[in-house]
Amino acid sequence: MKKYILVLFFALPLSCAVIAQQHFQVSVAFNEKLGIDSLYLFSSDTYYGAPVMHVAGRSEDSVFHFSIPSNAPRGKFYISQRTPPEHRLFGTVYTYLSFIPEYPFEIGDAMKMVVTRKHPEMQITESFSFDYDLHISGNGAEKSIAWQAIAAAFLKPTPGILFIDSAGYFINPFQEKLKGALVTLEEQRAVLPAYYYELFKAQIICKLLPGAFFYRIQNFWNSEVKKLNDGARGRFIQSYLSYMDSLHGRLGPVPDTIAASLDSYVQFLYKEARFKTFLQSGEEDMEGVIQWIVDNYHGDLKEKLLIMALRLDSSLGDFSRFEAELNNISGEENKVELNRLYAKLEGRPAYNFQLTDTSGKLVQLGDLKGKVVFIDFWFTGCGACAGVYEKVLKEAEAELGNEQDIVFVSVCVDRARASWMKSVYKDEYTSPHVINLYTNGEGTQNNLIRYYGIQAFPQFLIIDREGKVFRFLRDFTAKELTNAASLVRVLKNLAAIK
Known part of the structure; x- marks a missing residue:
């Protein structure tokens, strides 16, 4: 064999x-x-x-x-x-x-x-x-060997996704995986440099309590726990908070320098603070979340948490109230990222790009002023790009094809012009009947792509009649892209505003 x-x-x-x-x-x-x-x-x-x-x-x-x-x-x-x-x-x-x-x-x-x-x-x-x-x-293999052993614990089956036991107390359905990974980490501690011990501790939490964990538990709260009486809800909240406190106590603090180096761990800390604030107030409370970050963190980690809030939840709060905190961000990389996020905020002037279409004609955003503009960013070979076109964009473009005040623009980041042209007429990622624009072989280094900090695809931008950002959609899970009817409704309503 x-x-x-x-x-x-x-x-x-x-x-x-x-x-x-x-x-x-x-x-x-x-x-x-x-x-x-x-x-x-x-x-x-x-x-x-x-x-x-x-x-x-x-x-x-x-x-x-x-x-x-x-x-x-x-x-x-x-x-x-x-x-x-x-x-x-x-x-x-x-x-x-x-x-x-x-x-x-x-x-x-x-x-x-x-x-x-x-x-x-x-x-x-x-x-x-x-x-x-x-x-x-x-x-240098010891750290990879240790991580390989730890990762094996992630493969253990999970006995269903349920967050409450028969007595009404919170339970973590991933507890056995978490316990197994942490036990393995302790077994490997003797051969691990201190930096990697702390790094892997943070990564274990990110893997087993990711952002999706808090999304699921909040959905569970809305669908199940919210129906319970005050006493039962209080028992669930208190047991959840006690569990998270005991988890942090058992693990000990992750050093700020390591915490701030992991996007996934920063996201964990932010989502944890957001859900905790939600439980305490009973509603989305961005002011409370921001205040929690300001009161409990400092330095680079605080800056990254504020940026995470702006990145994930800019539509949930009035961030102008925290402009002083945002303007005090001093890390050079953090300032660059902050500017990219500001560019995506509703009401900001959209970037006046200049790109060529399939005939070689130069098209700029200023030419489309007075119209509602929907832009999708994609590349050849992107499965999600093809999926959202087939399920949403194709039908929406066909339905709105005769609308004079709504324009669809498709921006491709393919390096090779021939690849882009072939994909345009293949009708798999875009329609040849919309405005198809090419980033002139610059790919993700094109000024338009860099301005909005686009690193994953597909992403989408809706611009109002005045040339201002109405909505920046980070991926195809946005509610505006649930189906063609949802997108058509949003664009028609925006076009109706004179």
């Missing part, structure tokens, strides 16, 4: 100290051909930046060589394969499929990973933990 083995080497050149401080090298070798011509390594070493893609083609000796620059002493990476055209997983088109899950890297590491096919007689399921065994060794 054949087994496939993939070997990854992380090695740093010894001849040049300057290079060693700025790069880590990755070589990927297969012991036999698997029909893969290229591998894609995505690395991230900043809080706000999107992962950077590095491509390695297979050399004559069937080895994939990466040379990865990093502006920080540490970061994270994962490795993906490019999927065949029209590849679908659970009905969605994916351009890149994660092959090796996320692991930390540090300048100076020289790790070797061996990936062995578990079931060569079976078809690949596209679940890494089911399809492959991963063996990690070499300099």
